[in-house]
Amino acid sequence: MSKKILIANRGEIAIRIIRSAKKLGLTTYVIQGNREPDAMYLEYADEIISIRENLSDKIIFLNSEEIIGLALEHQIDMIHPGYGFLSENPDFATLCEQNGITFIGPSSDLIRNMGIKTIAKEMAAKAEMPLVPGSAGAITDASVAKKFADKIGYPVILKASAGGGGRGMRIVEKPETMERHFKSAYDEAVAAFGNGDIFIEKYLTNPKHLEFQILGDKYGHVIHLGERECSLQRKHQKLIEEAPSASIDTKTREQMGKLAVKFAQAIGYYSAGTIEFILDEDGSYYFMEMNTRIQVEHPVTEMITGADLIEWQIRVALGEKLKLKQKDIKFKGWAIECRVNTEDPQNRFTPQTGFIERVFFPHGDHIRVETGVKDFSVVTPYFDSMIAKIIVHGENRDDCIAKTLSALKEFSISGLKTTVPFCRTVLRSKEFREATYTTHWVDSVFTTDMLESEDEAMMAALAATITYAKEYLQYSSDSPMFKSESLNVWVLNKRINK
Amino acid sequence: MATSYVYKRDATRLFIAMRDNGDRYKIYLPKESKPIINGEEKDVFFIEHKNNFSSFSMNDVMYRCEITQRDQHRIMVKVNGVEYKFSIESIFSYLRRNLLNKGVEVHADNNIKSPMPGKIVDVFVSEGDLVNKGEPVLRLEAMKMQNEINACCNGVIRKIHVVPGQSIIQDELLVEITSIDE
Secondary structure, eight states: OOOEEEEOOOHHHHHHHHHHHHHTTOEEEEEEOSSSTTOGGGGGSSEEEEOOOOTTSOOGGGOHHHHHHHHHHTTOOEEEOOSSTTTTOHHHHHHHHHTTOEESSSOHHHHHHHHSHHHHHHHHHHTTOOBOOBOSSOBOOHHHHHHHHHHHOSSEEEEETTOBTTBTOEEEOSGGGHHHHHHHHHHHHHHHHSOOOEEEEEOOSSOEEEEEEEEEOTTSOEEEEEEEEEEEEETTEEEEEEESOTTSOHHHHHHHHHHHHHHHHHTTOOEEEEEEEEEOTTSOEEEEEEEOSOOTTHHHHHHHHOOOHHHHHHHHHTTOOOOOOGGGOOOOSEEEEEEEESEETTTTTEEOOEEOOEEEOOOOTTEEEEESOOTTOEEOTTSOSEEEEEEEEESSHHHHHHHHHHHHHHOEEESSOOSHHHHHHHHHSHHHHTTOOOTTHHHHTOOGGGGOOHHHHHHHHHHHHHHHHHHHHHHHHHSGGGTOHHHHHHHHHHHHHO | OOOOOTTOOOGGGEEEEEETTSOEEEEEOOSSSOOEETTEEOOEEEEEEETTEEEEEETTEEEEEEEEEEETTEEEEEETTEEEEEEEEEHHHHHHHHHHHHOSGGGTTOEEEOSSSEEEEEEOOOTTOEEOTTOEEEEEEETTEEEEEEOSSSEEEEEEOOOTTOEEOTTOEEEEEEEOOO
C-alpha cells in the first residue's frame, strides 16, 4: 500500500509538492478550509480533508495540534510543511516525531538551533564560517565601542541585544558621532527593553544577498547545488531571484560551497536547506543564517541543475541515501524567477484582493510556471499575496533576461494588479543588467514612473478617448442640439466672441 | 469655385486626454483612417474593442488596454499591468474651459493676416474646422505666383474673413484661429 503524505500548505507550493509526491507513488492529502474552499490546489490532490472552521479560528496551516489530529485520523505517514506556516516550527516537528509521523525536513533540534540566531552564529563560528565582524559580548561604554569600531572599520551598526523592530539600532558613519549614537541607542534600549546591552557590528552599506542550496541525507552525506542571488528585495521580501549569481566567480563559488557543506556536515544537517550569506561590495562574504525549509525560490536551482529538490526532501525523510554526489552537480545555463504577487507596484505595493477574472501564463520549453490560481480564482486577504512564480531558463544571463522579459510580456491578468510590471522594470534596469543591484535597489533606485512607458501611456490615452468618444459621438449625432456641426461650432464661436 | 476641403476635420472628433501627471494628449479620431495623436498620424491598427478591452498594435507591438474604472469623463486604463488615469474632454468643453480661465485675449496672436497684397484663389477650410499648425488654409495669388498660406497654430477655425476671388491688401485679416495649444 502506498504511503500517505499530508501537505500542510496551500497555493502553488502544495501543487508543487503533490507533483513530486505522486512521482514517488505516494497518496497525497490536502486540507480544505473555509477561507478558500475552491482553491486550485485542492484539484491536484488524491484526497481532500475538509474541515469546518470559523474565520476567527487560527489558520489551519498554523494549527499544529489540529493538523496532527487530522493526520492521525487519516493514518498519514508523512507531512510536508512546504514553506512558511509550520515549516520552521520546531515544536511542530517534535509533535510529528512524538506521534510517529515523518516530518519532511530536518530534525526538530536542527530547526530549533538554526531558528535562534545567536546559537546559529555560534555553531557557524565553530565551523569556521566567516561572520560579520562584531563584538563578542555586550559593550556598555562609548569609548570601548569607538575603539572596537576603529578596529573593524566604519560604518558600524549598534544593536540592542534585546532588540527588535529597529529600536535600539543606530548606524554610525564616523568616529565623531559614536558617542552621541551610542548614548541614544543605549537610552532607547533601556527604555524599550529594560536592558542596555549594546552589540556592535560592521555595517555593510550596499550588500548583496546570496544563498547556497544544501541537500543532505541522514547518513552524513551533504552536497551543495550552487547559489542563488536574491538581492532584489523589498522590506526583506524577495521579488526576483536568479541562479547562479553574477556577483561571484567560480573560485569564490567553490569556496563558499565548500564552507556551506562543511557547516551543514558539522551540525549533522539532513534534508534540503539553505545557507544565507551577505556579500559586501569588496567581495567579502559573511554567514547570515540557515533556513531549514524548502524555499520559494528553489526552482531556479532546479532549472540549472536538473535536480528535483522536493523529491529528494521526501526520499531523505524516508531514510533513503542521497545518491547525488557533488561531482554529479553540473550547472547548466541561467535561471531567473519572478514572483507574481497581487500587489500594486504603483501604489507602495499595497496588497490586492478579489476576483481574478482571467489570467494567462506564458508557455514555452524554457518557461516554468508554478501557480495556485487560474481563471475565476479568488485572492483572499487571509494568505500571502504571491499567486505565482514565473521561472525562465536561458543559455546565459543575457539570454535569460531577454527570455524572461518576453515571458512576462505574455503574462496577463484582469481584475487585479500584480508585481509583473515591477519585475519587467527591474529586468530592464541598468543595475540588474550589469548585476550591480543590491538589497537597496527598491529603496534607492526604484520610482513608480519607471513602470510606465511612453507608448503604453499613449495607447492608454487612445483607449480612454475611444471609450469616452463612443458615447459622446453617439450623443452628438442622436441629439437634435448637436445634429448640425455648424450649430455646435456656432455656439462655441459665439461664446468665444462674447 | 473652391476645391474640396482636403484638410477638413470634424471638430467633434477631437478630444483632449489629460493624464493625472499633467501629460496631455490631443487625440483626433477619424472615421476611417488612423488616429492623429498630438498632431501626428500614428501607425496604429485597431484590433478589437469589446467590453472593457481595446487592443491596438503600434509599430508591430500589441497593446491590450483594459478600462478598469470609469467615472463619467475620468477613465482609468491598465496596459501591461500598469494603470494610467485620464480625464477626457471634447475639444469644445476644453476650449470653453480655457476661455473661462484665460479671459478674452485667448486668440490675440492667432490671426492669419495676408503677407502681401493679392487675390484669394481658394479657401481650403471652413469655420469650425480643425487645423494643424503648418497646414495650408488658403491659396493666395500675388504677382502671378500662387502661395499657400499656412495655419499659424493648432486649433479650430473660428472665422474666415475672405472668399475666393476677393482682392486683399497687405496685412488684411484673413482667418482667425482659436488655438488649442498651451
